[in-house]
Amino acid sequence: MQSSILTTTLLPIALGIIMLGLGLSLSLEDFKRVIKYPKAVAIALVCQMVLLPLICFFIANVFGLEPSLAVGLMLLAASPGGATANLYSHLSNGDVALNITLTAVNSVLTLFTLPLVVNLSLAHFLTSDQYVPMQFAKVIEVFMIVLLPVTIGMLIKSKASSFAGKMDKPVKILSAIFLLLIIVAAVYRERVILSTHFPSIGFPVLVFNLVSMGLGYYLPQVWKVEKRQAVAIGMEIGIHNGTLAIFIALSVLNNSLMSVPAALYSILMFFTAALFGYLVKKGKV
Numbered sequence: 001m002q003s004s005i006l007t008t009t010l011l012p013i014a015l016g017i018i019m020l021g022l023g024l025s026l027s028l029e030d031f032k033r034v035i036k037y038p039k040a041v042a043i044a045l046v047c048q049m050v051l052l053p054l055i056c057f058f059i060a061n062v063f064g065l066e067p068s069l070a071v072g073l074m075l076l077a078a079s080p081g082g083a084t085a086n087l088y089s090h091l092s093n094g095d096v097a098l099n100i101t102l103t104a105v106n107s108v109l110t111l112f113t114l115p116l117v118v119n120l121s122l123a124h125f126l127t128s129d130q131y132v133p134m135q136f137a138k139v140i141e142v143f144m145i146v147l148l149p150v151t152i153g154m155l156i157k158s159k160a161s162s163f164a165g166k167m168d169k170p171v172k173i174l175s176a177i178f179l180l181l182i183i184v185a186a187v188y189r190e191r192v193i194l195s196t197h198f199p200s201i202g203f204p205v206l207v208f209n210l211v212s213m214g215l216g217y218y219l220p221q222v223w224k225v226e227k228r229q230a231v232a233i234g235m236e237i238g239i240h241n242g243t244l245a246i247f248i249a250l251s252v253l254n255n256s257l258m259s260v261p262a263a264l265y266s267i268l269m270f271f272t273a274a275l276f277g278y279l280v281k282k283g284k285v
Contacts, residue, residue: 014178015149016148020152020153026150027154028154047219056074070125071253075249081235085236085238088277108147238273243266245265
């Protein structure tokens with residue numbers, strides 16, 4: 001795939017702004033808060049880091065996805081929760097403080113687990129002549145694009161909290177606009193691939209989305225986690241950072257087809273999360 005303004009400019013800028021906005025809402029206290037919610041955080045991390053990749057692997061095999069689409073779905077499963085989860089959790093009366101904590105912890109941990117999951121998926125689903133592992137330089141690039149803006153945002157918040165407070169909402173709005181632009185641009189650019197492969201990937205993506213959200217919501221309740229925290233975990237596990245997954249597929253792995261699951265998921269999750277939030281507030285789930 002040839003480089004374009006989407007892969008070389010728009011994606012890195014969009015991802016940087018989204019991560020900066022995330023940093024403006026984080027502080028060291030969010031990481032320390034893990035101690036306050038040990039059970040909830042532990043269950044959420046097991047879901048995110050262990051169960052989701054396993055479930056995704058099962059779905060990819062059951063539906064017989066072609067290799068690149070299977071890797072793309074696994075890449076999505078390995079991506080951390082999106083900042084949008086905080087908003088949906090708030091609208092659904094979830095524990096937003098827990099969401100922020102999970103987002104903070106997940107964003108750091110997945111910088112190490114994501115390359116592992118992706119490389120294992122590449123090795124399993126692709127033939128030896130197709131398999132090209134994520135190069136160390138590209139891993140560092142992703143690390144910098146994700147972690148550096150978050151760190152800058154956290155520093156701004158710690159040194160100029162009032163300014164960070166004023167900028168938090170505008171940056172979130174800008175992040176949402178960039179996220180929408182990324183999805184539209186990716187869908188338009190890969191419209192032929194999307195239309196060709198939608199019949200084979202559309203339903204598996206929806207199944208993965210619903211299973212992710214359901215797992216995040218019901219499993220914590222089995223372990224006696226209060227409902228507000230279960231709602232937060234459901235949103236955190238069900239809403240993924242699709243921009244990061246698209247960026248890695250297009251800019252790091254240079255494979256357009258691998259970006260298709262993330263592009264579809266990023267669209268579907270807005271509707272399924274809204275429905276999930278509605279059902280939770282009405283006490284129907």
